[in-house]
Amino acid sequence: MSEPQIKLPRQSKGKRPYFFDDPAIDQMMTFLVELTAEVSVVYDRLDTVERLLETKGTISRADIEAYRPSDAIESERVARRDGYLKRVFRMHPPQATYGKGGTTAKPAPAKKKRRRRRRQRSAASG
Amino acid sequence: MPFQAKHDFLVESSHDELSRQNYVQRLRMHILNQIGGGMRAVYDKRVKPQFEKSQGRAPKDEYEVHVAMLSDNYGQVWSTMMRSCQEMVWDSVIPAVERAQPKLNERIRGLNARYGTLTLDPSVKVPRYVSATDIHLMPGNYHTERTADDASQGALYDRGRFVYNGGAAGPYADAIPRTIATYIRRKWPDFKPAQALELGCTIGSSTIPFVDGFPECEVHAADVAAPVVRYGHARAEALGKRVHFHQMNAESLKFADGTFDLVYSIIMFHETSTKAYRNILKECHRVLRPGGLMIHMELPPVGDMDPFEAFYLDWDAYYNNEPYYLKYTHEDIRACVTNAGFGNDKFFQVLIPDLARSPQAFEAVVGGEVIKKTQVARVGESAKWFTYGAWK
Incomplete structure (x- = not known):
């Protein structure tokens, strides 16, 4: 007699730490990292389809599910994943201080005028 | 290569699950080596100078480095x-284990052992240092049983740890124990253990290299958690290796005094409490015969590390559910070993290069060369294993 299916927990015990002042950024990072995994899975599936089609005229879902890459093909996939990781998670280079970004540039005068006009308009309408 | 050696009890993952597991392996290596590799430069170029500017001095210890580094983007x-990646390691394997569970438990229960034995002891109480937290964020940890004869935590650990290692520890995930077993054999060729005991063996992947390394030796392996020894027994049988597994607490072993010639552990102590560490060392001394060898591979002590390296190594203690790790890496191991009954002159410690990854450096250390620098040894970054012990 077979035993009943048991659900395994997905979360570990204990509080989850957050590293940014705003935990929403940690949450977004989790979404982002998880998403990169899903893209990689889709890429592998496409790679499987392409490789199967190279040898067979038509393929079924079962063919895809049953496919397991050889050592050589898996090595190609590893190289592709490493390149993908390097491109997606391109860290800003370590430097002495952070640049001030766009805020060091003086706003163009035209922009200033537009902003002032908008403020005046909103004051007039309000 | 990213492939794990197959055996009859390794869970089957689907096409997409395997793809996800293989991605997570590379992701972890990328975070460790590529992104983690930049941490030192960030510290030297930005964090340390900023700290010095505001405080008028350099950070004095790992705790100050910790706060400063984690305040930096x-x-x-x-x-x-x-x-996130550590959570994904287990998440990528859990569905396959969940699917396999009922049948897997049934097969293990019905196992006809041809090589070794399994001795379970339901009276063993899981200590708080195992039950209180899910070490390495593995949901359910080593010990959770959800049904009679449950071995699923063993199955999860087997596949999940391989994903975690990224294959760096070889197809059987046993690079460290293989290195240590070979070191013992090569360093002390006259030492011929007849009985050996591994403590905290989990699924026995660190036991089998000792079976291979000492073919004349009767090898026993103990762990407090039933699911992992159950699974380990099945795994060893599937691989045709003679191991005698016991569900036992290493703090109170059921073996008589002077039973073993060799007692060892592979990266276990940092998952036990300060009190347990001392109790286990005493038990090692008790169950060893005079002239026997106690040897443990563990995290290197942080005492002589620079504050940045200590912070980097201790990160896991805080954020990877390893609450005892921090106390352990700050222990005076020589004092603990001698307090357990071993002679001060019988104590040794050695940094052993990985046998498979750096065979020449391994040979040099067997020949007596000493690697002075204690390096950061998180799996995937280093290939030198800090090892210590004593002769009784």
Whole structure:
């Protein structure tokens, strides 16, 4: 007699730490990292389809599910994943201080005028 | 290569699950080596100078480095990715284990052992240092049983740890124990253990290299958690290896005094409490015969590390559910070993290069060369194993 299916927990015990002042950024990072995994899975599936089609005229879902890459093909996939990781998670280079970004540039005068006009308009309408 | 050696009890993952597991392996290596590799430069170029500017001195210890690094954006990005990735390791394997569970337990229960034995002891109480937290964020930890004869935590650990290692420890995930067993054999060729005991063996992947390394030796392996020894027994049988597994607490072994010639553990102590560490060392001394060898591979002590390296190594203690790790890496191991009954002159410690990854350096250390620098040894970054012990 077979035993009943048991659900395994997905979360570990204990509080989850957050590293940014705003935990929403940690949450977004989790979404982002998880998403990169899903893209990689889709890429592998496409790679499987392409490789199967190279040898067979038509393929079924079962063919895809049953496919397991050889050592050589898996090595190609590893190289592709490493390149993908390097491109997606391109860290800003370590430097002495952070640049001030766009805020060091003086706003163009035209922009200033537009902003002032908008403020005046909103004051007039309000 | 990213392939794990197959055996009859390794869970089957689907096409997409395997793809996800293989991605997580590379992701972890990328975070460790590529992103983590930049941490030192961030510290030297930005964090340390800023600290010096505001405080008028350099950070004095790892705790100050910890706060400063995790206040920096780079440290925050690295940390949050490390944490997410660690969660993904188990998440990528759990569905396959869940699917396999009923049948897997049934097959293990009906196992007809041809090589070794399994001795379970339901009276063994899981100590708090195992039950209180899910070490390495593995949901359910080593000990959770959800049904009679449950071995699923063993199955999860087997596949999940391989994903975690990224294959760096070889197809059987046993690079460290293989290195240590070979070191013992090569360093002390006259030492011929007849009985050996591994403590904290989990699924026995660290036991089998000792079976291979000492074919004349009767090898026993103990762990407090039933699911992992159950699974380990099945795994060893599937691989045709003679191991005698016991569900036993290493703090109170059921073996008589002077039973073993060799007692060892592979990266176990940092998952036990300060009190347990001392109790286990005493038990090692008790169950060893005079002239026997106690040897443990563990995290290197942080005492002589620079504050940055100590912070980097201790990160896991805080954020990877390893609460005892910090106390352990700050222990005076020589004092603990001698307090357990071993002679001060019988104590030794050695940094052993990995046998498979750096065979020449391994040979040099067997020949007596000493590697002075204690390096950061998180799996995937280093290939030198800190090992210590004593002769009785």
